[in-house]
Amino acid sequence: MKIVVLSRNPKGYSVRRFREAAEARGHTLTVRSPLKFSMYVAQGDPDLTYNGKEFADCDAVIPRIGASITQFGTAVVRQFEQMGVFCLNTSTAISVSRDKLRSMQILSRHDIGIPDSAFVRGKEDVLPAIDALGGVPVIIKLLEGSQGVGVILADSVNIAEAIIETLQSARQNVLLQKFVAESKGKDIRAFVVGGKVVAAMRRKAAGTEFRSNVHRGGSTEAVTLDAEYERTAVQAAQIMGLRVAGVDMLEGIDGPQVMEVNSSPGLEGIEGASGVDIAGAMIAHIEDQVLFPDLDLRQKMTSKSGYGVVEFTLGPDSPLANQTVEGSNMRDQHEVLVMSITRGGNVIPTPRGDQAMLPGDVLLCYGKLLTLRTITPEPVKRVKKKKKIEL
Template sequence: MKLAILSRNPRLYSTRRLVEAGRQRGHVVRVLDPLRCYMRIDAGRFDLRYKGRTLSGFDAVIPRIGASVTRYGTAVLRQFELMGCHTPNPSDAILRARDKLRAHQLLAAHGIDLPATVFGDNPDDTADLLALLGAPPHVIKLNEGSQGAGVMLTEKLSASQSVVEALRGLYASFVVQEFVEEAQGADLRCFVVGERVVAAMRRQAPEGDFRSNLHRGGQAAAATATAEQAAVAVRAAATLGLAVAGVDLIGSARGPLVLEVNSTPGLEGIEQVSGVDIAGAIVELVACGAVNRKHSGRRAAP
């Protein structure tokens, strides 16, 4: 198999591990910076070039597209798809996951539980919007934030109103959610590959914070997802159309709640604490999908 990995930095742990896993399994692997890819689009014809050379012959592509390049990165990925390449995470699925509001609406529509969430646009509706959610504490999240950035906890109604007004003044898109106190600053990252959770880790927020992200100082430990947690994680990823995803769950009195579905989950923390070869599992899934695509008669990249 000829495999492309869309990544801006080949030295990143996750990218390096995917390259290693692919080459160990006999595949030809190439890392491509999506911002150096450019394309020509004609009726029924889709071409891609990279640093002056034509990109051709790829069977599959693994996207490692950062949030800051979502729009262009997904356009490049879509071009690969139109050229017949298999991908575990299609461009439209990544766009669904990156938009927190859209993702929450889709998950809720499929009966997947998550913290109660409100969203509004007009400043005149702020008081009623917050009343619709209930009494603070409130969690306010930027709609396209990642790694815990742009997530705030407000403990008083006046603070919630002030933050909402400030964000509206910046024309930022955000959602407001209930604060689930019984989670006690911990969540469970379930790494979904295909139709199963291949690894899980429990993350605990540092003292004085409620965000458990490792980039924010959270501590991680190996964990085993229960059958209920694993089922919720797999359903959440499938609902958004992702075959590879990091699904963050928190415990609550009403069962596991989905906090977020990450379409480009990092491998470093969870591989280190779990000891699982997640990169290998991803490559094997992608190779199987590429083979099935060829056998189904769909054209691979020219």
């Protein structure tokens, strides 16, 4: 395969490791600066030039788009996508994960722990927001900061208001976030490749610093994640649509709190701490994906009108509960195929006819919408957890 890394740092550790891993597997790897591409957008004929010259085809792209060039960089990745080239992370997932507010908003509706956060504009809204987050000290974050720059701990309301006012006057949007004090300047970085945690480390901030970023002098050590941290990291990456992700989690009293999902996580700290060949895992994942590209199953399977895909938890009163797949006659009489059953976190793909379906199982089914409607539970109405502020 011909693999292209989009990076402005060809001599950096991560890119060096990509080259070693790719060449060890018989591929060629070239590094291209995203800023030297020009994109030509024409119907049916999207095209790219590099340094003014026609860009030779490649099989896969590893995007390493820095935070300062997100817009142009993701446009280059999108152009590769339009040309049908496999991109290890998609342009959409990269842009979404760059924005800390957007990421927190998207994660907030899932079963993923996150530090409570608030986004306000008016000066008069700052104080109620700080109260709702449990008071000071409170974290203030630039929406698009990285390497710890733009993450501030404010000890008092006055300081918080002054910082927010200053940043807003400089046209910077900021996020307010609960300070997870029990994490004590430590956090966990889990490196996810293709839906699996391939390596993890704990980072510890230096001295009195609360930010544990390696770029802020944080030290690293290998950790083995417990099941809850592993599940959280894998799901957070999946929700953000990232095949490769560095998921940052604080160790809260109630378990993992995801602060950030990085789309271009560095390899140096974590390969050093864990001894895992992460670059190799990334190249191996590219090989799999180029062979069997992802496809949007829902889109494919709903193209015939009246048919669709649903996933739902089997209730005790469902007509399918405690029946076998074959005994339920779903396939032969009702045109519904049970594609997988998830029980206690374990997936049973393409279950056999004698497989029982138990209350609490999560079923993934394809078939006639009319039947699917009769076997899926009513959507649950959203209940507000707690009312925080009396108005």
